[in-house]
Amino acid sequence: MHPTFPDPDLNSLLKDLRQLVEIESPSSDPVAVGRVMDVVEGWAQAMGAETHALPGGTREFNFGLGDGPYVLVLTHADTVWPHGTLEKMPWKQEGDRLYGPGTYDMKAGIVGLFHAMKALRQAGQWPRGGIKVLLSPDEEIGSPGSRTQIEAAARGARVALVPEPPVSDSHNLKTGRKGTGDYTLKLRGVASHAGNRPELGASAITAAAEAVLALQKLADPAQGTTVSVGLISGGSAVNVIPDECRLSIDVRVASLTEADRIEQGVRAWKPSNDRVTCEVSGGLNRPPFKQGEGTLRLFAQAQAIARELGFEIGHESVGGGSDGNFTAAMIPTLDGLGSPGDGAHAVHEHVRLDRWPDHVRLLTRLLLEA
Numbered sequence: 001m002h003p004t005f006p007d008p009d010l011n012s013l014l015k016d017l018r019q020l021v022e023i024e025s026p027s028s029d030p031v032a033v034g035r036v037m038d039v040v041e042g043w044a045q046a047m048g049a050e051t052h053a054l055p056g057g058t059r060e061f062n063f064g065l066g067d068g069p070y071v072l073v074l075t076h077a078d079t080v081w082p083h084g085t086l087e088k089m090p091w092k093q094e095g096d097r098l099y100g101p102g103t104y105d106m107k108a109g110i111v112g113l114f115h116a117m118k119a120l121r122q123a124g125q126w127p128r129g130g131i132k133v134l135l136s137p138d139e140e141i142g143s144p145g146s147r148t149q150i151e152a153a154a155r156g157a158r159v160a161l162v163p164e165p166p167v168s169d170s171h172n173l174k175t176g177r178k179g180t181g182d183y184t185l186k187l188r189g190v191a192s193h194a195g196n197r198p199e200l201g202a203s204a205i206t207a208a209a210e211a212v213l214a215l216q217k218l219a220d221p222a223q224g225t226t227v228s229v230g231l232i233s234g235g236s237a238v239n240v241i242p243d244e245c246r247l248s249i250d251v252r253v254a255s256l257t258e259a260d261r262i263e264q265g266v267r268a269w270k271p272s273n274d275r276v277t278c279e280v281s282g283g284l285n286r287p288p289f290k291q292g293e294g295t296l297r298l299f300a301q302a303q304a305i306a307r308e309l310g311f312e313i314g315h316e317s318v319g320g321g322s323d324g325n326f327t328a329a330m331i332p333t334l335d336g337l338g339s340p341g342d343g344a345h346a347v348h349e350h351v352r353l354d355r356w357p358d359h360v361r362l363l364t365r366l367l368l369e370a
């Protein structure tokens with residue numbers, strides 16, 4: 001017989017979510033991200049957690065850690081949305097959909113987690129080994145400052161639960177993710193007057209155009225490898241042969257073999273004009289999150305719980321990375337345990353209020369039983 005847990009209270013979930021959403025927290029502004037972290041740390045302290053600020057800006061909240069491995073929960077306080085987004089994309093409820101920047105990815109996940117932990121407390125339950133929550137400031141930019149802390153925390157954990165959003169517009173959890181990386185190419189040519197002396201110049205933009213076409217050809221969809229130049233900037237004036245151009249490439253891979261092939265391909269590329277130089281930086285920042293046996297077992301457990309609670313969940317491997325990629329290489333990791341919804345990184349970002357409470361119930365049980 002399972003203990004009975006109090007039902008999630010939607011009004012209270014919404015009140016807490018609104019508090020986090022109305023503090024804008026782009027990854028580029030650690031002070032703003034810190035404001036969200038302060039609120040969440042307050043919630044953790046009110047529940048009696050021991051809280052620490054770790055090197056790199058991650059906060060750690062320890063709830064009743066004992067001997068033996070704990071349950072690790074990975075969350076992030078940053079969003080992809082710049083300051084001022086709330087003016088154009090305000091907090092807005094329409095029927096069962098609650099819109100706003102960072103709602104789905106992943107402020108609702110943080111709020112749901114705290115409500116799940118409170119439900120455990122109210123029922124007098126706590127998992128053996130306790131719960132360690134990490135709240136990182138830089139997930140949306142590849143976790144440069146938090147990766148070491150996440151991997152260190154995974155060493156003491158038996159499982160990692162990640163309340164990132166489920167698969168868009170579904171109840172499906174995430175049991176695999178591609179590895180992600182990015183590269184930046186800095187091309188340097190020779191400037192010259194575009195009308196009087198074009199032959200003295202060496203165009204960095206022409207070289208960039210070659211790079212876009214050549215490097216995107218490294219993609220291999222059958223292997224799950226995608227390559228996309230997502231940013232490009234260069235030139236100084238329309239009538240000057242451009243001596244500078246910069247481009248950034250997004251890379252996703254399903255295997256380390258493919259990651260190596262891309263790494264070699266990007267670094268080996270050279271402009272056809274030998275008066276243009278190319279400097280490459282970047283690389284793979286998250287390893288592929290493979291659907292491991294331990295993760296699939298954890299999913300099966302979640303599925304059985306969901307059925308008992310009266311709903312069906314599935315699972316998928318997805319293209320986007322998360323901090324779960326780091327832990328999946330070490331311990332069973334189940335991702336997508338936040339609120340259902342849609343529109344991560346898009347203007348229609350929202351959570352589904354009709355489905356959210358069920359996923360809080362699911363997370364409550366998993367925290368205890370995983």
Ligand SMILES: [Zn+2]
Binds near residue numbers: 105164
């Ligand atoms: Zn996220």
